Amino acid sequence: xxxxxxxxxxxxxxxxxxxxxxxxxxxxxxxxxxxxxxxxxxxxxxxxxxxxxxxxxxxxxxxxxxxxxxxxxxxxxxxxxxxxxxxxxxxxxxxxxxxxxxxxxxxxxxxxxxxxxxxxxxxxxxxxxxxxxxxxxxxxxxxxxxxxxxxxxxxxxxxxxxxxxxxxxxxxxxxxxxxxxxxxxxxxxxxxxxxxxxxxxxxxxxxxxxxxxxxxxxxxxxxxxxxxxxxxxxxxxxxxxxxxxxxxxxxxxxxxxxxxxxxxxxxxxxxxxxxxxxxxxxxxxxxxxxxxxxxxxxxxxxxxxxxxxxxxxxxxxxxxxxxxxxxxxxxxxxxxxxxxxxxxxxxxxxxxxxxxxxxxxxxxxxxxxxxxxxxxxxxxxxxxxxxxxxxxxxxxxxxxxxxxxxxxxxxxxxxxxxxxxxxxxxxxxxxxxxxxxxxxxxxxxxxxxxxxxxxxxxxx
Numbered sequence: 001x002x003x004x005x006x007x008x009x010x011x012x013x014x015x016x017x018x019x020x021x022x023x024x025x026x027x028x029x030x031x032x033x034x035x036x037x038x039x040x041x042x043x044x045x046x047x048x049x050x051x052x053x054x055x056x057x058x059x060x061x062x063x064x065x066x067x068x069x070x071x072x073x074x075x076x077x078x079x080x081x082x083x084x085x086x087x088x089x090x091x092x093x094x095x096x097x098x099x100x101x102x103x104x105x106x107x108x109x110x111x112x113x114x115x116x117x118x119x120x121x122x123x124x125x126x127x128x129x130x131x132x133x134x135x136x137x138x139x140x141x142x143x144x145x146x147x148x149x150x151x152x153x154x155x156x157x158x159x160x161x162x163x164x165x166x167x168x169x170x171x172x173x174x175x176x177x178x179x180x181x182x183x184x185x186x187x188x189x190x191x192x193x194x195x196x197x198x199x200x201x202x203x204x205x206x207x208x209x210x211x212x213x214x215x216x217x218x219x220x221x222x223x224x225x226x227x228x229x230x231x232x233x234x235x236x237x238x239x240x241x242x243x244x245x246x247x248x249x250x251x252x253x254x255x256x257x258x259x260x261x262x263x264x265x266x267x268x269x270x271x272x273x274x275x276x277x278x279x280x281x282x283x284x285x286x287x288x289x290x291x292x293x294x295x296x297x298x299x300x301x302x303x304x305x306x307x308x309x310x311x312x313x314x315x316x317x318x319x320x321x322x323x324x325x326x327x328x329x330x331x332x333x334x335x336x337x338x339x340x341x342x343x344x345x346x347x348x349x350x351x352x353x354x355x356x357x358x359x360x361x362x363x364x365x366x367x368x369x370x371x372x373x374x375x376x377x378x379x380x381x382x383x384x385x386x387x388x389x390x391x392x393x394x395x396x397x398x399x400x401x402x403x404x405x406x407x408x409x410x411x412x413x414x415x416x417x418x419x420x421x422x423x424x425x426x427x428x429x430x431x432x433x434x435x436x437x438x439x440x441x442x443x444x445x446x447x448x449x450x451x452x453x454x455x456x457x458x459x460x
Contacts, residue, residue, distance in 0.1 A: 034078070037061050037085075041069055049074035049101070054108050055083035055119070060148075062155045065090030068168070074101035078108035082180050084120025084188055087167055088155040089127050089195075097172030102204075102454045107177040114177040114460060116233055116258070117211025120147075120188035121178025126167045127160035128197035130219030131242035131274055131282040145194055145218075146186040158195035163221045165197025172204045172454055179212035179233070187212040190232065196222040198245065206455045207232065209256065213270075217243040219284070223434055225249050228455055231256040231409065235270040236295065239315070242273070242284040246434050251414055251444045251451070252295040254306070254327075255407060265304040268295035268324060273314035273337070280314035280337040287316040287346060291429040292436075294414050294443040296406050297327030297357070307332045307365075308357050316341040321426035322352035323400045323443040326407075330354055330363040333373040342378050349379045350392045351427040353400045353442050362396050395425060400442060410457050415449045416441075423447075 035047075037055045041063045047053050049072050055061050057080040063069045065088055071077070074097065077085065085105070087093045097103040105122055107114040125145065132143035141159050148156035170191075178190040190207035191214070198221040206228040207214040214229030219241040227250045229236040236252030254266040274282045295308060308324035311317070314337035324331065331354065333342065341347040354363035364375045376383035381391050401420020405413035416422045425442035429435035439446060 040064055041067050044068045044070070046070040046072065047075050047077070048072050049076075052076040052078050055079045055085060058082035060084050060086055060152070062086045062088050063091040063093065064088055064155060068092040068094060071095040071103050073097040073103065073172070076104045076106070078106055079119030079121075079178070080108045081118055082120065082182065084180070085122050086155070087124040089125050089158060089160070092166065092168035093124065093170065094168050095171070095173050096169045097454070099172060099453045102172045102174050105173070105175040105178070111458065112460060114209070114458065116177055116209050116256070117179040117181060117187070118177055120180040120182065121190045121192065121210065122175055123188065123192045123194070124167050124196050124200070125156070125158035125194045126196035126200065126220055126222070127162040127165040128195045128220040128222070129161060129163060129242060129284050130159035130195045131279070131284055132159065132219065134282050135279045147182045147188060159219060160195065162197055164199045166199030167196050169201040170205055171201060174206045174208065174454070174456065176206075176208040176458065177210065179210035181211065189213040189216045189238075191215045192218070193220060193222055194218040196220040198223055204450075204454060206230065208457060213238040214252070216240065217245070219243055221245050223247065226450055227251070228451055229253070230412070230457060233258070233266060234264045235267045237269050239269070239271045239286055239288060239317070240275070242282070242286055244284055244287050246288060247290045248292050248429065248435050248439070249444045249450065250290070250293040252293070253406070253412060254296065254301075255298040255409065257298075257301060265306045266297070266301060267307045267310050268297060268327060269309035269311070271309070271311050271315040271317060273316070275313065280335060282314075285314065285316050285341075285346075289318045289430065291321045292426070292439045292441070292444050293319070293322045294445065295322065295324050295327075296414075297325070298407070299326060299328055301328060305329060308354065308363075310334065311347060312338055314338055314341065316346035318348050320350045320352065320429065321439065321442050322349070323402070323422055324352070324354045324357060324363070325400065325402060327357045329365055330357040331375055331379065332365050333375050333378070339373050342373070348392065349394060351394065351425065351442065353395045353398060353422060353425055355397065355399055393427070395421075400425070409459060412457065414443070414451070415445045416443065
């Protein structure tokens with residue numbers, strides 16, 4: 001969708017959305033201080049660190065098929081209101097920063113005045129398998145991203161049959177204050193990965209202060225490592241539509257609140273197979289393998305029921321070496337199709353710690369209405385062994401030994417204290433070439449703090 005098209009649509013809907021279409025003008029820098037990003041990038045392009053790049057107001061900048069966008073270490077990309085950078089299928093992004101010079105994607109507002117959800121963040125569309133439309137008539141292995149219209153054409157679609165598809169490199173990158181709500185219930189996130197393949201590198205990425213999810217996967221097979229999802233206003237790590245990738249070393253810090261703003265439930269995890277009841281069993285099924293994750297909630301967030309994790313709508317997945325700590329509610333399993341996956345051993349939680357997530361000793365929600373899944377039957381030792389299943393080796397009520405600074409907004413610390421129980425609570429992750437098998441601790445950090453030097457936690 002071109003900038004002109006978007007501005008025209010916004011003009012027609014100004015009364016409803018409370019905003020009006022305006023001439024494209026920068027929110028922070030002057031004309032001499034920035035480079036304006038075009039509506040589309042059709043040839044190989046390099047962005048350098050000498051000036052910030054600004055995506056104009058309500059512009060979807062597409063990197064089109066066949067083009068590669070290279071972003072040098074230390075470069076800053078700013079989005080004006082409603083802007084988003086889209087890497088289309090067949091295009092690539094090579095955004096490879098360093099510890100000392102990470103690449104920053106942020107709102108084009110003054111520092112200290114950046115608003116969650118002001119812009120749309122980074123969206124990557126790939127050719128890997130998804131299940132969005134496999135049960136549609138006629139069935140299809142691709143889909144149009146939910147916040148786009150048919151006017152965006154092929155560049156707005158994702159999905160395919162290439163599991164090893166390569167959309168480039170995103171490494172030592174920070175993305176903050178994204179999550180623009182372009183259409184009701186069809187928000188962007190700080191980082192959105194749609195049908196992205198395993199040939200893509202996503203490593204050392206921070207997603208901070210967004211109005212929607214920190215990171216969301218719509219299918220695909222992409223693997224991710226060293227992810228910090230801090231102070232986002234919806235779920236920390238959201239998986240949908242058949243994501244079958246892997247993840248290791250992930251931190252979720254869900255403590256974002258804005259006075260006077262009613263937020264959505266800020267779950268640590270939210271995992272669905274498919275959003276439509278008739279397609280809860282769609283294939284490929286959401287079935288990731290995830291190890292070494294620290295998820296921290298906030299008991300003070302009571303506006304919405306927020307869980308350490310919600311697994312629903314037929315999802316699967318293997319989760320090990322986790323810490324879930326301080327959420328208002330514990331882990332929740334929902335829907336008969338999800339219990340089918342639990343019974344088949346396709347949804348497992350092992351060698352993990354749940355502590356201080358609610359008032360109950362088990363840190364698990366009480367039984368709900370008829371047909372509710374009893375979480376204890378699958379993730380506690382007593383419940384699983386009584387049901388004839390293997391001991392999942394999870395602990396409940398054991399303090400993992402995290403520092404009080406885990407809750408800090410400006411200088412958080414997620415490294416366990418000396419002799420912490422978390423340091424010996426895990427097990428060796430799968431030996432498949434992706435996972436660091438020496439990480440036999442629970443949580444994202446052992447003896448070395450891999451977040452040091454490149455992450456930041458800006459406040460408003």
